[in-house]
Amino acid sequence: MSHTTESASLRFANLEDWSSTDLVAGILEGQFSAISAVQAASAPIAEAIDRGAERLARGGRLVYLGAGTSGRIATQDAAELPPTFNWPYERALSLMAGGEDAVFRAAEGAEDSEQLAIEALEGIGVNENDVVIALAASGRTPYAIAGVQHARAKGALTISIFNNSGARLGEVADIAVLLDTGAEILSGSTRMKAGTAQKAALNCISTGVMIRLGFVYRGLMVEMRPTNTKLKDRAAKMVATLTDTDYATAAEALATAGGSIKIATVMLLKSLDRGDAEAALAGVDGNLRRALQ
Structure with missing residues (x-):
């Protein structure tokens, strides 16, 4: 039987009785397995880099779409692109369920709204040159699914990043990136290895795209803004x-x-x-x- 991010693993049933040393070992074990899950998805990640760079070379934008932990991880990736690569702020957008306040204060109920995603994408005028990356550990978040469907209908390249096999989010996107991380050490706490896997996948995609676009030379960040x-x-x-x-x-x-x-x-x-x-x-x-x- 396969385990999902919501599964409760019998192995961790007595977690509260573990020593701190064992807790550290168990948590780190999950982090290692997160990277293995990303490695297994290297083919669609590479496809996302190549096809994403083609759209952005036409003047498009990187648009991240997510809720909760996934949205916060996406927001971090978007925020790092301007200082690292001198990428314009207006071309690295993060649409978070619940708005900007949800980055700091949980607004988990917002993830159930399909309309919020559609309105957010309409608000930025999503188009065929854009690359929309939607993240949801469960792969069934209405906000992310509706956003991908709307962006794809507008001609944008859509990439889904999710952690449960067979998820709807993977079915509706142009490129499906499954990071099969399985059960968490804390059942359902996807800020753990699912979140680590998502961050690593985004590191690959956004950095790979910038390299393809010529923003790196001889392994150096030659577009970096020396602001301090x-x-x-x-x-x-x-x-x-x-x-x-x-x-x-x-x-x-x-x-x-x-x-x-x-x-x-x-x-x-x-x-x-x-x-x-x-x-x-x-x-x-x-x-x-x-x-x-």
């Missing part, structure tokens, strides 16, 4: 690495380039001033690799 002291230092080190120059020279070029790692790199490697470096990048849609070729 730590990031300015990291940016200068990146420029120094990419241009094989010293830190001081890299930092000076970065300052001249207005904090842009890409512009500073082109300036140093091509011996250009800022204006010409900007023009060189603009001519190849900001792709650093192509600008340097």
